[in-house]
Amino acid sequence: MDEARRARLTAWLRAASGDPALVIEKMALLSGGAIQQNWAVDVSDGRAWVLRTDNAATLAVSHGRAQEFALLRAAFAAGVTVPEPLFLCEDAAVTGAPFFVMRRVAGTAAAHRVVRSETLGGGREACVRALGRELARIHTIRPPRSDLAFLGEPPVDACRAFVADQRAALDRQRTPRPVLEWGLRHLERTAPPPVPVTLCHNDFRTGNIMLDEQGVTAVLDWEFSLWGDPHADLGWLCAKCWRFGSDAQEAGGIGPRAALYEGYGDVDDARVRWWELGAHIRWASIAVDQAERHISGVERNLELALTGHMVPGLEWEILRMVEVRDAA
Structure with missing residues (x-):
C-alpha cells in the first residue's frame, strides 16, 4: 500500500x-x-x-x-x-x-498443513466435533433478519433452488460441460423434500477454518453466505474436493464423518450425501469461473489459471458419485 x-x-x-x-x-x-x-x-x-x-x-x-x-x-x-x-x-x-x-486471531488455516496434523484442533476427532458445533451455532441464525435483508427472501425449496442456480451458472459459460449437466440432472431427479432454511456459511471447509493446538480459533470467509438447507454446509465440508489428499478422513480431510455428525447433532446422512454431490458440481463451476478471470485478462494470476485444471478431476468424481448413488 x-x-x-x-x-x-x-x-x-x-x-x-x-x-x-x-x-x-x-x-x-x-x-x-x-x-x-x-x-x-x-x-x-x-x-x-x-x-x-x-x-x-x-x-x-x-x-x-x-x-x-x-x-x-x-x-x-x-x-x-x-x-x-x-x-x-x-x-x-x-x-x-x-x-x-x-x-486478528492466532492459528493456521493452511489446508495441506491442517490435514497432515494429528494435533491441530485438539486432535482429529475433537477437531471435527468442534467443527460440527460451530456449524450448529451458525444454523441457529434463521430468517427473517433485518440486519441480513441483503440475503433476500429465503428459498421455498433450497435443493431445487440450488439446481436452478447451478444450471444458470453453466448456461453462462462459454464451453459446454456435459458431466456437470449430468450431475445436475441426477440431483434434480433425487432432490429431497424441503426443510426449514437457516443461514449457511456456504464455504465452510478446510482452508477457511483457523486452528491451533487447542481447537478452532476462527471461522473465516463469509462472502458466499445465504439462506439455505443446513445440510449443505455439512456436505460442502465432507466433499472429497476439500480433503486435500487426506481422503480417508471424510470430514474435510481432518477427521471422521461420524465425529462431525456427533458434534453437530441431528443429521440426515442421505441429505448430506446429496449436497456432497452438489458441492463437487458447484466447485467445478466456480473453478471454471476462476480460470476465466485469468484467461480473460481481467486478473492475470497463476493460482486462478491452475484452478481451472481441477475441473476434469472434479468431473471424474461427479461421475463416480452418480454411479454409486444410482447403484444404491
Missing part, C-alpha cells in the same frame, strides 16, 4: 477507533485470498488487526465487504468462533475499495 493510501487509512482508523494517537506500525499482505485481500495491520498499543478488502476482480456471487461485515457481526453475536468485527469503511476513496477491520 502506497504512502498516500496509508496516510488516509491512518486518519480513518483514528476516527473509527476514537484514538487520535493511533499509528500503523506495520502492514503486510497475508497469503491466500484469491477473491479478497487480507492485510495484517499492527497498530500502536500492541493491537493486531486484519483489514479485508477486494481484489482486482471478484466473483459476481460474492458479497461485498459491507454485507460480509454484517454476516460476521451476526455470527459473532450467535456465539460462532469468528474474529471480532471492529470497523466498516464503505468509502472507496480511503484505500481504493471498501474494507472492514476485524481482530
Whole structure:
C-alpha cells in the first residue's frame, strides 16, 4: 500500500477507533485470498488487526465487504468462533475499495498443513466435533433478519433452488460441460423434500477454518453466505474436493464423518450425501469461473489459471458419485 493510501487509512482508523494517537506500525499482505485481500495491520498499543478488502476482480456471487461485515457481526453475536468485527469503511476513496477491520486471531488455516496434523484442533476427532458445533451455532441464525435483508427472501425449496442456480451458472459459460449437466440432472431427479432454511456459511471447509493446538480459533470467509438447507454446509465440508489428499478422513480431510455428525447433532446422512454431490458440481463451476478471470485478462494470476485444471478431476468424481448413488 502506497504512502498516500496509508496516510488516509491512518486518519480513518483514528476516527473509527476514537484514538487520535493511533499509528500503523506495520502492514503486510497475508497469503491466500484469491477473491479478497487480507492485510495484517499492527497498530500502536500492541493491537493486531486484519483489514479485508477486494481484489482486482471478484466473483459476481460474492458479497461485498459491507454485507460480509454484517454476516460476521451476526455470527459473532450467535456465539460462532469468528474474529471480532471492529470497523466498516464503505468509502472507496480511503484505500481504493471498501474494507472492514476485524481482530486478528492466532492459528493456521493452511489446508495441506491442517490435514497432515494429528494435533491441530485438539486432535482429529475433537477437531471435527468442534467443527460440527460451530456449524450448529451458525444454523441457529434463521430468517427473517433485518440486519441480513441483503440475503433476500429465503428459498421455498433450497435443493431445487440450488439446481436452478447451478444450471444458470453453466448456461453462462462459454464451453459446454456435459458431466456437470449430468450431475445436475441426477440431483434434480433425487432432490429431497424441503426443510426449514437457516443461514449457511456456504464455504465452510478446510482452508477457511483457523486452528491451533487447542481447537478452532476462527471461522473465516463469509462472502458466499445465504439462506439455505443446513445440510449443505455439512456436505460442502465432507466433499472429497476439500480433503486435500487426506481422503480417508471424510470430514474435510481432518477427521471422521461420524465425529462431525456427533458434534453437530441431528443429521440426515442421505441429505448430506446429496449436497456432497452438489458441492463437487458447484466447485467445478466456480473453478471454471476462476480460470476465466485469468484467461480473460481481467486478473492475470497463476493460482486462478491452475484452478481451472481441477475441473476434469472434479468431473471424474461427479461421475463416480452418480454411479454409486444410482447403484444404491
